[in-house]
Amino acid sequence: MIEKYAQFVGEDEIDAIVKLAERLQDLSILHVNSTAAGGGVAEILNRMVPLMRELGLRVDWKVIRGDAEFFTATKTFHNALQGTVRDVPSHLYSVYEKWQEINANELDLDYDVVFIHDPQPAGLIKYRKRGKWIWRCHIDLSTPHPEVWAFLKRYVSMYDLAIFHIPEFARDDLEIPQLLIPPSIDPLSPKNKELPPTTVERIVAKFDVDTERPILLQVSRFDWAKDPLGVVEAYRLAKRHVPDLQLVYLGSPAHDDPEGEAVYKKTVEAAGGDRDIHLLMLPPDSHVEVNAFQRAATVVMQKSIREGFGLTVSEALWKSKPVVGGRAGGIKIQVIHGVTGFLATSPRVAAHYVTFLLREKEIREKMGAAGREHVRRNFLITHHLRRYLMAIAYATGRHRR
Amino acid sequence: MCYVKLGAKSLDTSGRGIPFKFYTAYYLSFYSRRRAKTLRDLLEGIKAADKNTLFHHLFHTIRSKHLIPPKYTNDFAHWVGEEVGDEELAAALSDISGAEPATIEDIRREIVEILEPHADDRAGRSEFVFVAMEPVVVETNYVANTLGEFLDMLEVVPGESIVYHFVTRRVLDGTGRNDFSTWLEKNFGLAEVAESLSRIDPLMYNSEEALRGAILKTLRRWLL
Numbered sequence: 001m002i003e004k005y006a007q008f009v010g011e012d013e014i015d016a017i018v019k020l021a022e023r024l025q026d027l028s029i030l031h032v033n034s035t036a037a038g039g040g041v042a043e044i045l046n047r048m049v050p051l052m053r054e055l056g057l058r059v060d061w062k063v064i065r066g067d068a069e070f071f072t073a074t075k076t077f078h079n080a081l082q083g084t085v086r087d088v089p090s091h092l093y094s095v096y097e098k099w100q101e102i103n104a105n106e107l108d109l110d111y112d113v114v115f116i117h118d119p120q121p122a123g124l125i126k127y128r129k130r131g132k133w134i135w136r137c138h139i140d141l142s143t144p145h146p147e148v149w150a151f152l153k154r155y156v157s158m159y160d161l162a163i164f165h166i167p168e169f170a171r172d173d174l175e176i177p178q179l180l181i182p183p184s185i186d187p188l189s190p191k192n193k194e195l196p197p198t199t200v201e202r203i204v205a206k207f208d209v210d211t212e213r214p215i216l217l218q219v220s221r222f223d224w225a226k227d228p229l230g231v232v233e234a235y236r237l238a239k240r241h242v243p244d245l246q247l248v249y250l251g252s253p254a255h256d257d258p259e260g261e262a263v264y265k266k267t268v269e270a271a272g273g274d275r276d277i278h279l280l281m282l283p284p285d286s287h288v289e290v291n292a293f294q295r296a297a298t299v300v301m302q303k304s305i306r307e308g309f310g311l312t313v314s315e316a317l318w319k320s321k322p323v324v325g326g327r328a329g330g331i332k333i334q335v336i337h338g339v340t341g342f343l344a345t346s347p348r349v350a351a352h353y354v355t356f357l358l359r360e361k362e363i364r365e366k367m368g369a370a371g372r373e374h375v376r377r378n379f380l381i382t383h384h385l386r387r388y389l390m391a392i393a394y395a396t397g398r399h400r401r
Numbered sequence: 402m403c404y405v406k407l408g409a410k411s412l413d414t415s416g417r418g419i420p421f422k423f424y425t426a427y428y429l430s431f432y433s434r435r436r437a438k439t440l441r442d443l444l445e446g447i448k449a450a451d452k453n454t455l456f457h458h459l460f461h462t463i464r465s466k467h468l469i470p471p472k473y474t475n476d477f478a479h480w481v482g483e484e485v486g487d488e489e490l491a492a493a494l495s496d497i498s499g500a501e502p503a504t505i506e507d508i509r510r511e512i513v514e515i516l517e518p519h520a521d522d523r524a525g526r527s528e529f530v531f532v533a534m535e536p537v538v539v540e541t542n543y544v545a546n547t548l549g550e551f552l553d554m555l556e557v558v559p560g561e562s563i564v565y566h567f568v569t570r571r572v573l574d575g576t577g578r579n580d581f582s583t584w585l586e587k588n589f590g591l592a593e594v595a596e597s598l599s600r601i602d603p604l605m606y607n608s609e610e611a612l613r614g615a616i617l618k619t620l621r622r623w624l625l
Contacts, residue, residue, distance in 0.1 A: 010559070012425070012541070012558075012559035013559070015541070015542070016425060016427065016539045016541075016559070016561075019539050019540065020537070020539060164432065167430075167432050167530035167531075167532050168527075168528070168530055170432030170434075170530075171432075172434050172436075177431060178431060178432040178434075179429060179430065179431055179432075180430040180431065180432060180532065181430075337483075386427060387427075387429075390427060390429050390537045391429070393537060394429055394535070394537075399429070399535065399537045400537075400538075
C-alpha cells in the first residue's frame with residue numbers, strides 16, 4: 001500500500017521511509033489513545049498503524065477505557081488546558097488517577113517504544129516498566145489552566161520525549177526534549193480520495209444543499225473552541241453581498257465529548273429559521289460525506305478560537321479550496337495568509353475574506369492550487385510517518401549513522 | 402567570462418576514482434525553549450542561539466516545505482516584516498548572503514549588525530519562537546563514478562539531497578565548502594568549475610528545485 005503514495009510524494013520519499021524503518025525493525029512499538037473513532041487522533045492512527053506494520057514494524061494500538069465520569073474529567077482537562085474552562089472540580093483529579101491505574105492493570109504496556117496520545121492516557125507513564133515513552137500532544141498548551149497543567153506536568157516530565165504540533169504549543173517549563181511534528185491527512189482515505197462529480201452532487205443534494213449555489217463550509221465538532229456562533233455571524237455578513245450563499249456546518253460527535261450537544265443546540269438557536277443554514281450532525285464514520293461537502297464547497301472556513309491543529313484545513317486545501325481560518329494553533333501554518341487562504345480573527349474580517357473569495361474566482365482557484373501544493377509538501381501521511389520514524393530513531397539513539 | 406568547456410565527450414572520466422555517493426537528510430525540529438516578544442529579544446535570541454537553531458531559521462526556506470510567504474528568505478525577516486511591521490528592516494534581514502565562504506558565525510554577525518541599531522521594544526503581534534533542528538541522514542541509491550553520471554544524477558536525486566550536499570554539510574557540519582565543489586576539485590582537479598558552483602548563494606532560492614536548476618545551469622555551462 002505504501003507504494004501507492006509515490007504518486008503524491010515521489011518514489012524517493014518512499015525509499016527514505018523504507019530505509020528509516022529498516023533501522024527500527026527489531027523494536028516493538030505501541031500507540032495508546034482514548035478513542036477508536038471520532039476526532040483527528042483516531043483518524044490518523046487508523047491509517048498510520050497499518051502503514052507502520054507494512055514497513056515491517058511491530059506496532060500495536062490500544063484504546064484506554066473509562067466511564068462517563070472519566071470522560072467528563074478528561075474533557076474538562078482538555079478544555080482547561082486549551083484555556084477555555086476556569087473551574088475544575090478537585091475530585092476530577094482522583095477520577096483521572098483511578099482510571100490510569102485501571103487501564104495500566106488491564107493493558108500490556110511492555111514495549112520498546114510507547115506513544116501516548118494526548119492527556120487522557122498520559123498518566124500511564126507512572127506504571128512504565130521499561131522502554132522509551134513519547135508523549136504526543138495534539139492540543140494547544142500555550143496558555144493552560146495552571147492547576148491542571150501542574151497536575152499533568154508531573155506525568156509529562158517523566159517521558160523521554162514530547163511531541164507538539166507547532167512551536168507555540170511547546171513548554172518552557174518542560175526539561176525533556178520537545179519535538180515539533182504536525183499531523184497529516186491521508187490522500188487515499190475515504191475522506192480525501194478523489195470522488196466523481198456525480199457522487200459529490202448526489203451526496204450533497206441528499207442533505208438539501210444546492211450545488212448550483214455557493215457553499216460556505218465549516219467541518220468541525222460542535223465545540224465552543226470552533227466558534228460556531230462566529231461562523232453563523234460571518235455567514236450572515238457575507239450573505240448581505242451574496243444573497244444565494246448557503247452555510248453548511250458539518251459536525252460529528254465523539255464519545256469523549258459530552259459538551260457537543262449543548263453547543264449544537266445553541267448553534268441551532270443562532271441559526272434561527274434561515275433555510276440556507278444547514279447544521280448537520282453526522283456519525284463519526286461519515287468520511288465520504290465530509291469529502292463530498294469539501295469538494296462541493298466554494299470557500300471553506302475554520303474559524304477556530306483555539307485549535308490543536310485543525311486538520312480539516314488541510315483536507316480542504318488538498319481539495320484545492322481556499323480556507324478562511326482563525327489565527328489559532330496549527331491553522332497558522334496551513335493557511336499562509338494571502339497564499340493558501342486568509343487568517344481572520346473576527347466574524348467581520350472572516351466575512352470580508354469570504355466575500356472576496358466568493359467574488360474572485362481566479363484568485364480562489366490560484367489559492368486553491370497553492371493550498372493543495374502546500375499540503376502535498378508538508379501535511380500528507382507519508383511525511384507524518386517519516387517524522388514518527390525519525391522520532392523513534394531519536395528516542396532510541398538511532399538517528400545518527 | 403570565457404569558459405573552457407570540457408565537452409560531452411570528456412565526461413566519462415572517473416578522475417582519481419573516488420565515487421560521489423549521494424545522501425539525503427530530513428530534519429527533526431525541536432523547541433529551543435527561547436522566545437522573543439520584541440526586537441530586542443530577537444537580537445538577544447540570535448546572539449545566544451546555537452548553530453542548529455540559526456541554521457533552521459536561515460536555511461529552511463530553501464526547502465520547499467517552508468511555511469512562510471516566498472518574499473522573505475528567512476524566518477527573522479518574516480517575523481520583523483509581518484509581525485512587527487518594519488518593512489525596511491525586514492528587507493535588510495532578507496537580503497543577507499548565505500554564499501560560500503560564509504559560515505553560520507559570519508551570517509550571525511551580519512544579522513546582528515543589521516538588527517542591533519533597531520533592536521528596541523517594538524513587539525510582534527505574536528512571539529517569535531526559536532526552533533532548533535537535527536538532521537537525520539539517509540543514504541540514497543545514487544552513486545556517481547563519472548562526471549557524466551554525476552550530471553545525470555543531479556537531475557534526478559531527491560531535492561533534499563541537493564540541499565544536504567550543497568548547504569547542510571557546508572554550513573551545519575562545518576566542512577566550509579559544498580560537497581559538489583569539493584568532489585569536482587579533489588577528484589577531477591576542476592578548480593574553476595568548483596569555484597563557480599561555490600559562488601551560488603543558496604538563500605536566493607526558495608525551493609530545492611530552484612537551487613538544483615542553478616547548480617545544473619552552472620555545470621552545463623562548464624561541462625557540456
